[in-house]
Amino acid sequence: MTDIIHEPSRLALALDTTRYWLRRLAANKSFLLGAILFGSICLVTVLAPLITSVDPNALSVRNRFKPPSEVYLFGTDNLGRDMLSRVLNGARLSLGIGFAVVILNAVFGVLLGAIAGYYRRLDDLLMRIADALMAFPAVLLAIGIAAALGPSAATAIIALAVVYIPRTARVVRASILVARELDYVQAARAAGARDGRILWHHIMPNCMAPLIVQLSFVFAYAVLSEAVLSFLGLSAPPTVPSWGVLIAEGRTYLREAAWLTVIPGIAIATTVLGLNLLGDGLRDVLDPRMKVEQ
Amino acid sequence: MFGYIISRLLQAIPILILVSLIAFGIIYLIPGDAAVVIGGPSATPEELAQIRQNLGLDQPLYIQILTFYIHLFQGDLGRSLTLGIPVVDALLARSPITIGIAIYSLVLTILIGLGTGMLAALNHNRWIDQAATLFALLGVSLPNFWLALVMIVLFSVHLGWLPTGGYVPFTTDPVGWLRSATLPAVALALMQAGLLTRITRSTMLEVLNQDYIRTARAKGLPEWIVVGRHALANVMMPIVTMIGLVLSVLLSGSIVIETIFGVPGIGSLLGSAISNRDYPMIQGGLLFVTTALLLLNIVIDLLYTSLDPRIRVRGR
Numbered sequence: 001m002t003d004i005i006h007e008p009s010r011l012a013l014a015l016d017t018t019r020y021w022l023r024r025l026a027a028n029k030s031f032l033l034g035a036i037l038f039g040s041i042c043l044v045t046v047l048a049p050l051i052t053s054v055d056p057n058a059l060s061v062r063n064r065f066k067p068p069s070e071v072y073l074f075g076t077d078n079l080g081r082d083m084l085s086r087v088l089n090g091a092r093l094s095l096g097i098g099f100a101v102v103i104l105n106a107v108f109g110v111l112l113g114a115i116a117g118y119y120r121r122l123d124d125l126l127m128r129i130a131d132a133l134m135a136f137p138a139v140l141l142a143i144g145i146a147a148a149l150g151p152s153a154a155t156a157i158i159a160l161a162v163v164y165i166p167r168t169a170r171v172v173r174a175s176i177l178v179a180r181e182l183d184y185v186q187a188a189r190a191a192g193a194r195d196g197r198i199l200w201h202h203i204m205p206n207c208m209a210p211l212i213v214q215l216s217f218v219f220a221y222a223v224l225s226e227a228v229l230s231f232l233g234l235s236a237p238p239t240v241p242s243w244g245v246l247i248a249e250g251r252t253y254l255r256e257a258a259w260l261t262v263i264p265g266i267a268i269a270t271t272v273l274g275l276n277l278l279g280d281g282l283r284d285v286l287d288p289r290m291k292v293e294q
Numbered sequence: 295m296f297g298y299i300i301s302r303l304l305q306a307i308p309i310l311i312l313v314s315l316i317a318f319g320i321i322y323l324i325p326g327d328a329a330v331v332i333g334g335p336s337a338t339p340e341e342l343a344q345i346r347q348n349l350g351l352d353q354p355l356y357i358q359i360l361t362f363y364i365h366l367f368q369g370d371l372g373r374s375l376t377l378g379i380p381v382v383d384a385l386l387a388r389s390p391i392t393i394g395i396a397i398y399s400l401v402l403t404i405l406i407g408l409g410t411g412m413l414a415a416l417n418h419n420r421w422i423d424q425a426a427t428l429f430a431l432l433g434v435s436l437p438n439f440w441l442a443l444v445m446i447v448l449f450s451v452h453l454g455w456l457p458t459g460g461y462v463p464f465t466t467d468p469v470g471w472l473r474s475a476t477l478p479a480v481a482l483a484l485m486q487a488g489l490l491t492r493i494t495r496s497t498m499l500e501v502l503n504q505d506y507i508r509t510a511r512a513k514g515l516p517e518w519i520v521v522g523r524h525a526l527a528n529v530m531m532p533i534v535t536m537i538g539l540v541l542s543v544l545l546s547g548s549i550v551i552e553t554i555f556g557v558p559g560i561g562s563l564l565g566s567a568i569s570n571r572d573y574p575m576i577q578g579g580l581l582f583v584t585t586a587l588l589l590l591n592i593v594i595d596l597l598y599t600s601l602d603p604r605i606r607v608r609g610r
Contacts, residue, residue, distance in 0.1 A: 132312030136584045139546035140564075141316075144580045147568045148323035150331070220435070227437050228550055232568060247440055251554075258447045265440035273435035 024285050031281020037274030041267070045095055048088040056089040057081060057239065065257050075259045077249065083260065086241050087267055093242040094223055095271070097156050097235070101222040102215050104161040105168045110211065112165065113172025114199055118180060127173070130166035138163050139225050146234035156226050156235040163225070164218045171214045175207035182206070209286035216279035220272045227268050243268050298599065302592050310585060317581040318362050321349070321573050332375065332571055348373070349574070371578035376570045381578035385560060392552070392559035394464060394471075396544050399479040399486075403540055406487035408533065411494025416521065418499060426491060433488020439550040442481035446554075449477065459556040478555045482547050486540045493532055501528045534598050538591040545583050 025031045044051065060080035068075040074083035116126040133141065145159040179185060185202050193202075229235040230244030238245050243264040250260030324331050329345040337345070346352045349372075350361055365372070371381040414426035450458040456477050462470030501507065502525060510520045548561030549568075556562070560579060567575035 128308055128312060132309050132316060135309055135313050135588055136316070136580065137542040137546035137587065139543075140549070140580060140583060143546075143549060143564075143568065144317075144320050144576055145323060147571070147576055148320045148573070150325060224435075224437055228439065231439055231550060232565065234568070244437075247437075247443065251443055254443060254447055255451055258444075261440070261443050261447075265437060265444065268440065269432070269436045272437075273431060276431060276435055 028281040028285050030277045034274045034277025034281055037270055038278055041271050045091040052085045054082040054085040056085040068259055074263050077260050078253055086246060087264055090241045090243045090246055093236055093240055094226055097153055097226045098219050098222040100157045101160045102219045105164055105218050106215060108165045109168025110172050112169040114176060117173035117176030118199055130170055133166045139228055142225055146229050151234050153236040156229050160222050160225055168214050171210050172207050175210050176203055179203045179206040213279055213283040216275055216282055220275035223271050302595060306588055313584050314581055317577045320577050372574035374575045375572045381575050385582045388560045388563050392548055392561060395475050395479055398475055399482040399544050402479055402483035403486040403490060407490025408494050411491040412498055414495040415498030430488040430491035433484050438481050438485050438547050439554060442551055442554050445477050461557045478551050478557055481551050482544050486543055494529060497529050497532050501525045531602055538594050542587050
């Protein structure tokens with residue numbers, strides 16, 4: 001009986017809360033602009049097969065170095081390959097790697113952050129390891145790991161995840177340390193609730209805001225760092241051109257065909273700018289304590 | 295103060311041990327037989343055995359770790375596989391070039407970041423503020439190696455103002471050094487300058503709302519003294535703490551930037567070590583740069599403590 005009365009009201013409450021946050025986010029200029037920029041990039045990436053059916057690796061020696069025009073919107077490269085198709089296909093890889101790094105960060109960042117922040121037994125050890133990993137300059141460590149693992153998309157994902165997970169775990173740990181001392185969490189513990197339930201139902205909702213904000217910035221860093229890795233030839237092979245690979249390839253023809261370098265860079269910049277704006281907006285709305293700017 | 299220095303150094307030891315262990319472990323991430331990967335598919339069994347012996351891979355793991363630390367304490371990071379010289383020698387020989395550009399870039403970062411951030415805060419909510427905020431956002435969003443290439447097209451190829459690459463040592467020709475180091479330094483500086491702009495702006499806005507600023511204005515001090523002497527002193531503090539982070543990103547970026555501009559520093563040394571699979575050099579470079587940054591951060595901490603009387607009191 002109570003269940004029947006309880007469920008719809010819980011759903012209504014959840015809907016209300018969602019609507020409340022969406023309204024607040026929509027009122028934030030930074031979030032809105034970021035969502036538009038990043039959303040457009042994602043949309044174009046998903047719809048890539050509808051936008052161009054040209055094979056990104058199809059050679060056309062007659063059409064080498066065609067500057068951007070109505071026929072070739074982004075021009076062609078040294079082998080006559082269509083840059084529009086290459087940039088759009090590259091987006092899948094660049095965003096895909098970024099997204100995978102975010103997922104790994106969410107899973108392991110929460111897991112390790114929770115172990116360190118809630119159980120405390122492994123706190124010292126885990127945090128010292130995190131300190132050591134964070135002592136390395138981020139991109140340098142990623143480059144070192146990727147250089148050892150050998151170039152592939154999986155390598156880039158692993159290297160970037162190892163670099164950013166300690167940072168995410170620290171954010172989660174800090175929120176858990178605060179949340180675990182809250183009165184209602186203590187009450188739940190006194191009432192005999194299990195650790196898993198306390199963590200998942202009572203503590204984690206308090207960590208979501210800083211986690212979401214952190215993950216949006218991890219996404220931005222991951223896209224930027226993946227570009228560095230692929231520029232150095234440490235990410236996916238050149239047959240699947242990511243944006244960094246395209247810039248590296250274009251570099252040789254900087255004088256005669258600058259668009260080969262400029263266009264993929266604009267794609268990276270738009271994505272990262274969108275994600276940074278999104279992160280700023282999320283932080284201002286969800287977690288005003290973390291706000292840097294006024 | 296002396297006790298504080300000692301305690302900071304002692305705190306750094308476990309981190310340094312872990313950092314060196316991670317750098318040591320890099321070679322174990324190589325999938326399959328490391329010697330085969332390093333030697334290439336054409337290596338003969340004798341050559342592979344030689345590589346294993348050189349890297350100590352034929353020894354049990356604990357011996358390898360022990361040897362690694364014994365060598366480390368003797369300042370020995372192994373021998374470069376491609377250059378044939380000790381890794382430390384190669385790193386030390388190249389470091390003045392990277393340090394020179396890093397300092398140049400740091401100065402640019404602080405000048406641009408501090409200047410833009412202060413301008414933005416003093417013109418809060420006006421177009422200058424918005425332009426500065428946009429600049430800061432673009433700074434942190436543009437890939438610096440891409441920016442470097444665009445700057446080469448613009449300033450070297452089209453305008454012909456600066457060389458497209460190459461390096462002139464400061465000692466032989468200071469003006470030539472400035473010309474060759476400017477584009478790499480700017481490319482490295484812009485991202486950090488964006489970050490610094492944001493921090494300066496927010497700190498400045500906070501400081502400008504403080505009572506002592508109102509008092510300074512109320513007693514009729516000219517605005518430039520209020521800002522230049524009273525506000526700036528407090529804005530500088532977060533910036534000093536940022537220097538460690540800024541240098542960390544500058545050094546990371548130098549791998550790509552030095553490679554693009556053909557600057558023979560640590561960055562390009564590591565860049566070629568990566569393409570040549572020169573693992574002792576990669577390990578040594580990682581360890582060298584990270585240790586230098588850790589020590590630098592301690593120095594910055596101490597500097598910060600001596601600059602800010604509030605922390606000095608707490609530090610006792």
